[in-house]
Amino acid sequence: MPIVRIQRAAIRNFRNVESGEIRFPCNYGEDIFAPKADVLGIYGQNGSGKTTFIDALEILKTLLCGQKVGTELSDCISYGQEQAELQFEFSILKLDKGSVSYRRRFIYSAILSRDTIDESVKCVTPSSVPEKASRIKTIFECTHEAENAVFLPQVKLDSLFGTKQSAKVNELRVTKLLCQKEHRSFLFSPEFLKMLHDAAQKNDNDVEPLFEIAYFAKTSFFVILNRNNGLISLDAAIPVNFRTETAGGMFTLPIDRPTTIPSNLLEIVQQVISTISMVLCKIIPGVKLTLVELGTELMEDGNQGTKIQLARELLCANGETHRLPLKYESEGIKKITSILHLLIAAYNNPSITLAIDELDSGIYEYLLGELLRIIQNSGKGQLIFTSHNLYPLETLDSDSIVFTTTKNDDRYTRIRSVRATNNLRSMYLREVILGSNNDAALYEETNVSEIAHAMRVVGKRMENISIKEETSSEVSHG
Structure with a gap:
């Protein structure tokens, strides 16, 4: 399958972002199709649009996978607006035995x-003949203004599925209505893609890219939201994200107790934990994970399952190995365990695009900077992350860092004129403290005196809050 990369993203009226556009580092290269590491970090103050961009990527993945956006659809639209807009540009590189077969935008x-x-x-x-110009054109356009229309251009609809009254076109209309009701993408719905596959000619340059992007979204595009880490913070479970040659997704292992999984999944869980452990012990010396098998038992569906528990192996002074449940480890180790398999995949595979919200959560800042440096210098995949930790600004190229601004209609920007001898972290802090000469400031200044005054005023009001004795007892136990 081809190598797919996100080159540019634009969002409008999405959550708290009125308008924002990001060109990815690979979009600045001489060859945008080069299959090398592409790292993008998004920085800025709280509530300025970092997580919003990761959420936009999550919605993009949902649409391209043909899945239901559900009730989140209305939540995506900025307050007071009628609609939100997303636009993403991809590069597609197809290699055949090491040589370029074709490139697509x-x-x-x-x-x-x-x-x-x-x-x-x-x-x-683009044509392989340099003299022949290639123009980007609309392949499919699906709107809901007319009930009977399926998609445009009409010529493409007629050539693939026949006249307006044909049985296949009527089936497409039903599929379109079903996708509208379920808040799904029509163009990337499994129903439409199957009909398209049956109707299109082989090697159709108008149709084939849809299948390439759909396959990329299902197998090589991963978005890890910060709210998924709630299980870790509560010491309830570790969601382990993984990607192998034959499978990808997430499984959840309880932290404080064993769990039973289907026996046919045991091998892949063992492989994932073993892979994580091999790298984790190099990142954090002395930390070795193991999957402890505690026997078999019947599951609710009547099939045989294997009871397992995730633990850490410790080497005692007498040379014996001691196993300790992972519940006693730090939140940082649990967070790294949760995402490490996908980081390994992104390091080795140029087809992987991995987006992580608040990558720095619980991770030692020097370790974070070194991991990002390794991925940028010798990795192959695409990594997108948000962070509050500023150390990576000293380890990554300036093109790999995007800052949020105080300007809602121009939410994302880069610091320009960064020389090789400049320290991007110092430049960013200087603009935060002293302000920027540009229209779009990087930080909305707060007044320390006003914050202290507000705390004093509220503190006095808190002293006047009285709770009845019986109510106080209920609150203390509740």
């Missing part, structure tokens, strides 16, 4: 309303 646009998702797909496959 692919643009997916989605307009999210409270009840509909309007979409368009544009693509161009």
Whole structure:
């Protein structure tokens, strides 16, 4: 399968971002199709649009996988607006025995309303002949203005599925209505892609890119949201994200007790934990994970399962090995365990795109900077992350860092004119403290005196809060 990379992203009226655009580091290279590491870090103050961008990537993955956006559709739209807009540009590189078979540029646009998702797909496959110009064109456009219309261009619809009254076109109309009702993408729905596969000619440059992007979204595009770490913070479980040659996804292992999994999944869980442990012991010396098997038992469906528990192996002074449940480890080790398999995949595989919200949560800052430096210098995949830890600003290239601004209609920016001898971290802190000469400031200044005054005022009010004795007893035990 080809190597797919996100090159550019633009969001409008999405959550707390009125407008924002990000060009990825690979988009600044001489060859945007080069299959080398591509690292993008997003920095800024709280509530300035970092997590919003990761959420936009999560919605993108949901749409490209043909899954339901659900009630989140209305939550995506900024307050007071009728619709939100997402536009993502991809590069597609197909290699055949090491040589380039073809390159493509692919643009997916989605307009999210409270009840509909309007979409368009544009693509161009540049000619191998330099003199022959290639122009990007609209392949499919699906709107919900007319009930009987399926998609445009009409010529493409007629050539693939026949006249307006044919049985296949009527089936497409039903599929479109079903996708609208379930808040799913029509162009990337499994139903439409199957009909498209059956109707299109082999090696159709207008149709093939849709299957390439859909396959990328299902097998090589991963988004890890910060709210997924709630299980770790509560010491309830570790969601282990993984990707192998044959499978990808997430499984959850309880931290404080054993769990039973289907026996046919035991091998892949063992492989994932073993892979994580081999790298984890190099990142954090002395930390070795093991999957303890505690026997078999029947599951609710009547099938045989294997009871397992995730633990850490410790070497005692007498040379014996001691196992300790992972519940006694730090939150940072649990967080690294949760994401490490995908980081390994992104390091080794140029087809992987991995987005992580608040990557620095619980991770030692020097270790974080070194991990990012390793991925940028010798990795192959695409990594997108948000962070509050500023140390990576000293280890990554300036093109790999994007800052949020105080300007809601121009939310993302880069610091320009960064020389090789400049320290990007110092430049950023200087702009935060002293202000920026640009219209879009990087920090909305707070007044220390006003904060202290507000705390004093509220403190006096708190002293006047009285709770009845019986109510106080209920609160203390509740």
